Amino acid sequence: MRTILFTCSLFITVCVSAQATELLNQERWPDGTLRATRYREGDRIHFITFHENGLVKEIGCFRDGRRDGIWKQFSDSGALLAKAGFRNGQRQGVWEFRDAKERLTGRLFYADGALARGERYDDGALLAHQSYD
Numbered sequence: 001m002r003t004i005l006f007t008c009s010l011f012i013t014v015c016v017s018a019q020a021t022e023l024l025n026q027e028r029w030p031d032g033t034l035r036a037t038r039y040r041e042g043d044r045i046h047f048i049t050f051h052e053n054g055l056v057k058e059i060g061c062f063r064d065g066r067r068d069g070i071w072k073q074f075s076d077s078g079a080l081l082a083k084a085g086f087r088n089g090q091r092q093g094v095w096e097f098r099d100a101k102e103r104l105t106g107r108l109f110y111a112d113g114a115l116a117r118g119e120r121y122d123d124g125a126l127l128a129h130q131s132y133d
Contacts, residue, residue, distance in 0.1 A: 044068065051076040063088070075100050091115075 060071035066089030085093035090113030
């Protein structure tokens with residue numbers, strides 16, 4: 001009996017999850033590979049764009065037409081170049097910037113949508129910092 005209940009609850013969970021994600025549109029490069037995709041998950045619209053070589057270029061999402069959550073940008077070799085956070089369209093948290101070898105080059109710190117501090121790095125060493133209080 002326990003197995004039947006578990007199987008039924010798992011099936012219902014999978015069905016509800018599958019219905020919660022809706023593909024909105026896709027674009028393709030001239031050679032047919034995926035260029036961009038947008039999908040809805042609950043009250044958020046997610047997007048993923050791709051470089052011509054098929055690797056992810058950028059990911060992010062919107063809620064109520066405003067940027068929301070973590071956004072990431074990647075080089076055409078797959079290196080993470082930037083990571084940024086948004087909440088209700090406002091810049092939030094720590095934004096990180098990296099070079100093509102994924103070495104940290106800078107950080108920006110946001111609080112309540114306003115820039116609070118910035119840092120510049122070279123080979124992992126802090127070169128400069130600035131507060132914007």
